[in-house]
Amino acid sequence: MSVDATMHVVRPSKRDAVLDWLQMLTGAGLILFMWCHMLLVSSVVISPKIMNAIAYFFEATYMAQVGGPLIFLTFLLHFVLAARKIPFRADGQVTIWRHARMIKHRDTWLWVIQAVTAMVILVLGSIHMWVVLTDLPITAAKSAARIQSGFWFIFYMILLPCVELHVSIGFYRIAVKWGFVKDSGRSAFKKGENTLFLTFMVIGVITLIRFMLLG
Amino acid sequence: MQTFYSDLLVIGAGLAGERVAVEAAENGFNVICLSIVPARRSHSSAAQGGMQAALGNCAMGEGDNTDVHFGDTVKGSDWGCDQEVARLFADAAPIEMRRLAHWGVPWNRVVPGQSFYFKGGQKFEKFENPENEGLITARAFGGTAKWRTCYTSDGTGHAVMCTMDNRCAELGINVMDRKEAVALIHDEETCMGAIVRCLRTGKLETYLAKATAICTGGFGRIYKATTNAVICDGGGHILALDTGMVPIGNPEAIQFHPTGIVPTDILVTEGCRGDGGTLLDVNEERFMHIYEPEKAELASRDVVSRWMTHHMREGKGVKSSYGEHLWLDIRHLGDQHISHKLREVDDICHHFLGIDPRKQLIPVRPTQHYTMAGIRTNKDGAAYGLKGLFSAGEAACWDMHGFNRLGGNSLAETVVAGGIIGDKIVEFLKGYETKFKTEIINQQYRRQEQRIKDLISGRNGNESVYDVRHEMQEALMKGCFVFRNGPDLEETVETLEKLLDRSSRVGLHSDGAGVNHELGSALKIRGQIKLAMCIATAALNRTESRGSHNREDFPERNDRDWLTRTLAYWPTEDAAKPDLMYEDSSQIFEIPPGDRGYGGGTIIPADENMVKERTITKK
Amino acid sequence: MGRELQFEIFRYNPQKPEVAPRMQTYKLEETPNMTLFIALNRLREEQDPSLIFDFCCRAGICGACAMVINGRPGLACQTKTKDQSGKITLHPLPVYKLIGDLAVDTGVWFREMYAKTESWVHTSKIFDPTKEEERMDNKVAEDIYELERCIECGCCVAACGTARLRDDFLGAAALNRIARFHIDPRDERSDKQFFELVGNDAGVFGCMGLLACEDVCPKELPLQNQLGFLRRKMGITAIKEIFRK
Numbered sequence A: 001m002s003v004d005a006t007m008h009v010v011r012p013s014k015r016d017a018v019l020d021w022l023q024m025l026t027g028a029g030l031i032l033f034m035w036c037h038m039l040l041v042s043s044v045v046i047s048p049k050i051m052n053a054i055a056y057f058f059e060a061t062y063m064a065q066v067g068g069p070l071i072f073l074t075f076l077l078h079f080v081l082a083a084r085k086i087p088f089r090a091d092g093q094v095t096i097w098r099h100a101r102m103i104k105h106r107d108t109w110l111w112v113i114q115a116v117t118a119m120v121i122l123v124l125g126s127i128h129m130w131v132v133l134t135d136l137p138i139t140a141a142k143s144a145a146r147i148q149s150g151f152w153f154i155f156y157m158i159l160l161p162c163v164e165l166h167v168s169i170g171f172y173r174i175a176v177k178w179g180f181v182k183d184s185g186r187s188a189f190k191k192g193e194n195t196l197f198l199t200f201m202v203i204g205v206i207t208l209i210r211f212m213l214l215g
Numbered sequence B: 001m002q003t004f005y006s007d008l009l010v011i012g013a014g015l016a017g018e019r020v021a022v023e024a025a026e027n028g029f030n031v032i033c034l035s036i037v038p039a040r041r042s043h044s045s046a047a048q049g050g051m052q053a054a055l056g057n058c059a060m061g062e063g064d065n066t067d068v069h070f071g072d073t074v075k076g077s078d079w080g081c082d083q084e085v086a087r088l089f090a091d092a093a094p095i096e097m098r099r100l101a102h103w104g105v106p107w108n109r110v111v112p113g114q115s116f117y118f119k120g121g122q123k124f125e126k127f128e129n130p131e132n133e134g135l136i137t138a139r140a141f142g143g144t145a146k147w148r149t150c151y152t153s154d155g156t157g158h159a160v161m162c163t164m165d166n167r168c169a170e171l172g173i174n175v176m177d178r179k180e181a182v183a184l185i186h187d188e189e190t191c192m193g194a195i196v197r198c199l200r201t202g203k204l205e206t207y208l209a210k211a212t213a214i215c216t217g218g219f220g221r222i223y224k225a226t227t228n229a230v231i232c233d234g235g236g237h238i239l240a241l242d243t244g245m246v247p248i249g250n251p252e253a254i255q256f257h258p259t260g261i262v263p264t265d266i267l268v269t270e271g272c273r274g275d276g277g278t279l280l281d282v283n284e285e286r287f288m289h290i291y292e293p294e295k296a297e298l299a300s301r302d303v304v305s306r307w308m309t310h311h312m313r314e315g316k317g318v319k320s321s322y323g324e325h326l327w328l329d330i331r332h333l334g335d336q337h338i339s340h341k342l343r344e345v346d347d348i349c350h351h352f353l354g355i356d357p358r359k360q361l362i363p364v365r366p367t368q369h370y371t372m373a374g375i376r377t378n379k380d381g382a383a384y385g386l387k388g389l390f391s392a393g394e395a396a397c398w399d400m401h402g403f404n405r406l407g408g409n410s411l412a413e414t415v416v417a418g419g420i421i422g423d424k425i426v427e428f429l430k431g432y433e434t435k436f437k438t439e440i441i442n443q444q445y446r447r448q449e450q451r452i453k454d455l456i457s458g459r460n461g462n463e464s465v466y467d468v469r470h471e472m473q474e475a476l477m478k479g480c481f482v483f484r485n486g487p488d489l490e491e492t493v494e495t496l497e498k499l500l501d502r503s504s505r506v507g508l509h510s511d512g513a514g515v516n517h518e519l520g521s522a523l524k525i526r527g528q529i530k531l532a533m534c535i536a537t538a539a540l541n542r543t544e545s546r547g548s549h550n551r552e553d554f555p556e557r558n559d560r561d562w563l564t565r566t567l568a569y570w571p572t573e574d575a576a577k578p579d580l581m582y583e584d585s586s587q588i589f590e591i592p593p594g595d596r597g598y599g600g601g602t603i604i605p606a607d608e609n610m611v612k613e614r615t616i617t618k619k
Numbered sequence C: 001m002g003r004e005l006q007f008e009i010f011r012y013n014p015q016k017p018e019v020a021p022r023m024q025t026y027k028l029e030e031t032p033n034m035t036l037f038i039a040l041n042r043l044r045e046e047q048d049p050s051l052i053f054d055f056c057c058r059a060g061i062c063g064a065c066a067m068v069i070n071g072r073p074g075l076a077c078q079t080k081t082k083d084q085s086g087k088i089t090l091h092p093l094p095v096y097k098l099i100g101d102l103a104v105d106t107g108v109w110f111r112e113m114y115a116k117t118e119s120w121v122h123t124s125k126i127f128d129p130t131k132e133e134e135r136m137d138n139k140v141a142e143d144i145y146e147l148e149r150c151i152e153c154g155c156c157v158a159a160c161g162t163a164r165l166r167d168d169f170l171g172a173a174a175l176n177r178i179a180r181f182h183i184d185p186r187d188e189r190s191d192k193q194f195f196e197l198v199g200n201d202a203g204v205f206g207c208m209g210l211l212a213c214e215d216v217c218p219k220e221l222p223l224q225n226q227l228g229f230l231r232r233k234m235g236i237t238a239i240k241e242i243f244r245k
C-alpha cells in the first residue's frame, strides 16, 4: 500500500452509499408493513368481522392486488441488498460463526440471528405470500381454515418468531447504525426493543390460537 | 543481507526522532526512521503532564517570557546544564508549540472569565483575560515561577506524538517499526549507519546513511523499579558506548520520582500530594513532617524520594511480595475531588491495583523516572567522537537539564531539540558526500551474526540473561539509587564487575528462533552492564551532591571542583571499567552559579575569577 | 498462598513453520495485584523463554499488548488475574498478521490506515513562526482530543465481524480517525473529499453496526456515535452529489 493509491482521479462511486440507503429504506418499509400487517391479522382476535372489513377495504381499493406484489418486490429487493453482507461461501461462514462464539458479544450474535432468520423468512415468507396472494380475497374464515389444516400452524409458529426477531433486531440496528440512538441511550433502547419484540410475539401467538379456535 | 539506504537514518521514532526526521524530509532529504514498536507506542506518548514553553497566555502565566523559563531551567539543573543550550531551548520553545498547533495538536485553550484552582489543598480564584480567549493555555508544574506547561487534557505526550506521526505520514517518511538497531557501522571516524535486527523475522539487516541520529529515549529499564516503558532499555546508548569513540555525558545524573505504584511502577502524579495527599509508613503514620517540618510531603521530588528511602531503611517500610513500599493516602480528599481532579490516578488504581483510593491506601515507592544522562553531543546535536552521528531527545546529553530536569521540560526538549538538531543535520547533509566501506560494513554484520550464533549455541556458557539482568538491576537499586555513598558505590562497582564478566558467558535457554525475546535481551545485557558501570563509577567519583545526585558522605554542592560534566568512554570491548573524563558544565554563564532558592544545602563556591570571566549579559 | 492459575496459550512461530500451531498449558501461582503483564513475563523468564508477546508501556496507554483474553480482545497489561477465572486462555488478535505466539503486526496495518484516511490536517495555510497561534475554542480542542485518545491497540478491529469477513474493511479506528479530522476546524477537507476516502463498503457503509468495537475499546472511545454520525454525513453527501448533477 502506498500513498499514491489514495489519490483518486476517478470520481468516487456513490454506489455503496445508495445501496446502503436502499437497504435501510427497504428494511424500514418492511417493518412498517409488518406492523400494519399485524393490525390486519390480529384484528381477528377482537372479531373476525373487523378483520374481514379491513381486508375488504384493501381489496376494494385494489391495495391488496397492487400492494401485495409491491411488498413482494420490496421483500426481494431487500433480500438482494442485505445478502451482500451475508457470507455465502463456506470459509466466510466458518469465520463469522467462530468469531461470534469467540467474543460472546450480544450484538454480534444478534447479527448472526438476523442473518439466519433472514434465510428462513426468505423461504417461508415467499411461500406464505404466494399462498395468500393467489387466493384472494382474504377472509378470516379462509385463514382459519388454512391454519387448521395440515402443517400451517407449525409453519407460522416458525415464521412468526423469525419475523419478529428479524424485525426487532433490524429496527434496533437501523437506530444505532445511523446514529439515531446514541451510546448513552443504547441500553434503554435495547430494552424497549425487547419489550416490543415480546409484545408482538404474544399478540402473534394469540392470533394464531384464535385462528385455531375459530369455528 | 538486506541493505537499505537513506540520507538520514533516525534510530528511534519517538517525538525527538520523528521531529528530526520531519525537519530533514521537509528539506528534501530521504529519511528512514526505525523503531522497536510502532512509532505512536514510543514512550513519549506516556507523558501526561505537558510541555513547558513561555507563551504567557494564561492568567497565572502573565509576565512570563523566555528569560524566566531559561532561569527556571538553569536553577532546576543545579547549574549543571550548558547555558547556551538552555537558552536555545527556552527561546525556541514557544515557536515550536505554535508549530505543533499548526500541525494539529489540540492544545487546551484559554477560557475567559473567573475560575478556581487548588494549591496546597486550598482554593484560590483566578481571572482569565478575555483578550486571550482561544490562545494556548498552560498549567502549573513543579520548579517553575509561572504557569507555563502547555497541555492537552491528561494526554499531552500522546496527542503530540499522534500529530508528529501524522506529519511523518503526510511527508511520506519511511517509518519502520519492529526494527531494533544492535550496532553502529563506523570506521572510528565516520558513522555509516547501523546493523539492525528485524523484529518480524529475527533477521539482521543493514542500514546505510550519510547521517545517523540516535533518538532512542531513556534507559530506565536497567533499574529494577522504573516508570519507563519496557523498551527504554538503553539500546541506543549501547550503540554509542560500544563504538569506544562516543561518551555518555553525566551518567550519574538520574532522576527518581517519589510515587511509582507497587507492583508495575506506574507513575501516579505529583498532584496527589499537591492536593493534600499524605505518605504513610507500615504503621499507617505520617513521617515526612518529621524530616521536613516545613514542607513535609510537598518538598521537591529528590528530597521526598530521599526521605522515603531513608524511612524504609529504618525498617518502616511495608513488606510485600514485590519488595518494600510505603503508602500514599488520598482517602481524605473525598469522592468529589478524586473523581474530577485525579481521574487518572483513580483509573490507575482501578486497573492496576484493583483498589478504590477513596477507601484504600495506594502502595508507592521512589522509582527511576528520567535519565539526564545520555549520548554527549555539542549544541548542534552532533555526537562527540564520530562524524555523521547525531543524537536528540532523552537519549542525548545535549545538556539543558544538567543534574535535574524540570517537569515539562523533557517533552518540550524532544520537539525543540528535534527541530534545532534536525536543522543542523540538514546543514550537515547539504553538499555532503561520504564513502561506504564495504569491508567495514561486512565486518560489523558478520560480528553481529557471530554473536547471535554464539548465544544460540551456548558456546560461551549458559548463564541466564534474566538472572544476570536481575542482579544488575538490584545492584543499581542498592548503590545508585536515591542515596549514594562511598561504600555502597564501591560494592556496586564490584558487583557490576563480576556481572560484566558473567555477561560474556550468557547463553540462550530457548532456541532463539524468530523474534525471540531472550535473544534480544542477551544481545543487550553486556551493554546494559557497561551503562550501569558508567553510572556507578561516575557516581563514585563525583564527591559532591548536585541535583538528583545525592552523596550522603558529601552533602554539599561543590562548585569549586565539580562544576563539570562527566564524560564516560568505554575504551575497548574487554575493558572492565569506563574511562572518566571531565569538561566544564558551561562555557558561559548568563546566570552565575548560586542558590536555587529551594532544596537547601550548602554550596562550596566556584573560583570567582573563572565565574566573572564567563559571565555574559544578554544582549 | 495464592491460587494456582492455569494458562492456555496459543503457540505458533511463523519462523518455524515445521511446528504446527497448538495450545500450550502453563501453571503459575497468583500473587497480589498480579496483572497479565507480570504473569506473562514471569512465565517467559522462569518457564519458557521462547514465548513471544508484546508489551511496551505496561500502563494501558500505548496499545502494544492487545490480545484475546478468554475470548475478548483487550489490553493484557491492565487485565488483573484476580478478575479472571483460574483458567486464562490467551490468543493473538485476529485480523492482523501473526508475528509469533501472542504478538501481531499492528504497525503495518495502522500505517496503511494513515495513508488510506490521509490521517493528517489538510491545510493550505503556511506556518508563520513570527505570528501568534490561530485561536481555537477550548471546547473544540477538548472534543478533538476525545477522539484523538485512540491508542491503536487494534481491539476494535479484531472484535469486528465485518473486519474478519472482509480484509479491506477500514474498521472503527480508521473511521474514528476520519471523524477526528472532520471536526477539526484546521482541516480544510470538504465532506465530498472525506466521502472519497470512506464513502464505500470498505469504509463507513461496510459497518454492519455490530458494536463490538464500542464494547471492547479499552479507552472507551465513543465509536458508536462517530460511526453513526459519519454514516449520516456520508449518506447525505452522496445524495447531495446525486442531485447536484
Ligand SMILES: Cc1cc2nc3c(=O)[nH]c(=O)nc-3n(C[C@H](O)[C@H](O)[C@H](O)COP(=O)(O)OP(=O)(O)OC[C@H]3O[C@@H](n4cnc5c(N)ncnc54)[C@H](O)[C@@H]3O)c2cc1C
Pocket (backbone or CB within 6 Å): B011, B012, B013, B014, B015, B016, B017, B034, B035, B036, B037, B039, B042, B043, B044, B045, B046, B047, B048, B049, B050, B051, B052, B157, B179, B180, B181, B182, B215, B216, B217, B218, B227, B228, B229, B231, B232, B235, B236, B267, B369, B370, B392, B393, B394, B395, B407, B408, B409, B410, B411, B412, B414
Ligand atoms: C510516565 C512518564 C511521564 C512523563 N511525563 C512527562 C511530562 O509530563 N512532561 C515532560 O516534559 N516529560 C515527561 N516525561 C519524560 C518524557 O516523556 C520523555 O523524556 C520523552 O518523551 C522522551 O522522548 P524521546 O523521543 O527522546 O524518546 P521515546 O519517546 O522514548 O522514543 C524512543 C524511540 O526509540 C526507539 N528505540 C529505542 N531503542 C531502539 C533501538 N535499539 N533501535 C531502534 N529503535 C529504538 C523506540 O522504539 C522509540 O520509538 C515522562 C516520562 C515518563 C516515563
Ligand code: HEM
Pocket (backbone or CB within 6 Å): A023, A024, A025, A026, A027, A028, A030, A031, A034, A075, A078, A079, A082, A083, A085, A086, A114, A115, A118, A119, A121, A122, A125, A163, A166, A167, A169, A170, A171, A173, A174, A177, C207, C208, C209
Ligand atoms: C418482512 C421481512 C423483512 C423485514 C421487515 C426486514 C427488515 C430488516 C431491517 C429493518 C433491517 C435493518 C436494515 C439495516 O441495517 O440497514 C434488516 C437487515 C437485514 N435483513 Fe431484513 N427484513 C426482512 C426480510 C429479510 C429477508 C428475506 C432477508 C434475506 C435473506 C433479510 C436479510 C437481512 C440482513 C442480512 C440484514 C442485515 C444487513 C446489515 O446488517 O447490513 N431480511 N432487515
Ligand code: HEM
Pocket (backbone or CB within 6 Å): A037, A038, A041, A042, A067, A068, A069, A071, A072, A075, A121, A125, A128, A129, A132, A133, A138, A142, A143, A144, A146, A147, A156, A159, A160, A163, A203, A204, A205, A207, A208
Ligand atoms: C402482501 C403480503 C402479505 C399478505 C397479504 C399477508 C396476509 C396474511 C394473512 C391473511 C395472514 C393470516 C394467516 C393466513 O391467511 O394464512 C397472515 C399471517 C402471517 N403473515 Fe402475512 N401477509 C403478507 C406478507 C407477509 C410477509 C412479508 C411476512 C413476513 C415475512 C408475513 C408473515 C406472516 C406471519 C408470521 C403470519 C402469522 C401471523 C400471526 O400469527 O400474527 N406476511 N398474513
Ligand code: SF4
Pocket (backbone or CB within 6 Å): C063, C149, C150, C151, C152, C153, C154, C155, C156, C157, C172, C173, C176, C216, C217, C218, C219, C220, C221, C223
Ligand atoms: S478505537 Fe479503541 S479499540 Fe480501536 S484501536 Fe483505538 S483505542 Fe483500540
Ligand code: F3S
Pocket (backbone or CB within 6 Å): C156, C159, C160, C161, C162, C163, C171, C172, C206, C207, C208, C209, C210, C211, C212, C213, C214, C227
Ligand atoms: S464492530 Fe464492526 S461492524 Fe461496525 S459497529 Fe463496530 S465497526
Ligand code: FES
Pocket (backbone or CB within 6 Å): C054, C055, C056, C057, C058, C059, C060, C061, C062, C063, C064, C065, C066, C075, C076, C077, C078
Ligand atoms: S503495554 Fe502499553 S497498553 Fe499494555
